[in-house]
Amino acid sequence: MLFARPLAELIAELEKLPGVGPKSAQRLAYHLLRVPEHEANSLASAIRNAKQRLRFCAQCQNISEAELCEICRDGRRDRSTIAIVAEPRDIAALERVHEYRGAYHVLHGLLNPMEGVGPEQLRVKELLTRLGDGEVHEVILATNPTIEGDATALYLAKLLKPIGIKVTRLAHGMPIGGELDYADSATLLSALEYRREM
Numbered sequence: 001m002l003f004a005r006p007l008a009e010l011i012a013e014l015e016k017l018p019g020v021g022p023k024s025a026q027r028l029a030y031h032l033l034r035v036p037e038h039e040a041n042s043l044a045s046a047i048r049n050a051k052q053r054l055r056f057c058a059q060c061q062n063i064s065e066a067e068l069c070e071i072c073r074d075g076r077r078d079r080s081t082i083a084i085v086a087e088p089r090d091i092a093a094l095e096r097v098h099e100y101r102g103a104y105h106v107l108h109g110l111l112n113p114m115e116g117v118g119p120e121q122l123r124v125k126e127l128l129t130r131l132g133d134g135e136v137h138e139v140i141l142a143t144n145p146t147i148e149g150d151a152t153a154l155y156l157a158k159l160l161k162p163i164g165i166k167v168t169r170l171a172h173g174m175p176i177g178g179e180l181d182y183a184d185s186a187t188l189l190s191a192l193e194y195r196r197e198m
């Protein structure tokens with residue numbers, strides 16, 4: 001056996017993380033063995049706390065510690081506009097722009113038939129429930145300008161327009177195939193300002 005069993009188990013767990021290959025998993029494992037015990041323990045407990053204390057916001061499906069996330073609890077936000085994003089980290093990207101004052105809805109993925117991701121796998125049902133009360137006037141489809149992002153936007157536009165809601169899409173000031181997460185604030189701001197109706 002190449003590694004003592006606990007080390008082999010640690011490497012195996014680290015290798016499951018996105019972007020971590022066998023080599024980096026080994027490097028991280030040896031690093032964790034070298035750090036003081038309290039440091040390793042605080043990493044372990046941060047992971048445990050995050051898993052135990054976080055859930056999805058009952059309204060927008062963002063990651064939250066309470067039943068409703070901070071954005072949904074904020075009375076100053078404009079609830080008549082909802083930006084639909086693929087992942088919680090996209091909310092952080094749009095919040096960095098500081099211009100958007102509406103609400104959000106997180107789909108937790110994008111349509112991808114090849115990978116078996118259909119509308120049932122996304123938080124579409126929750127979105128429709130939310131739109132049912134008639135308070136929302138505009139939905140901004142803020143999915144990435146990728147094949148999956150565009151397909152998801154098109155699907156939602158067809159679904160939502162008959163309900164009588166204004167459906168807009170972020171302008172393609174965004175780099176094609178680019179990700180919200182990586183776009184700078186100025187680009188995102190103009191993508192938001194020049195959004196077009198679908």
Ligand SMILES: [Zn+2]
Nearest residue numbers: 057060069072
């Ligand atoms: Zn929320």
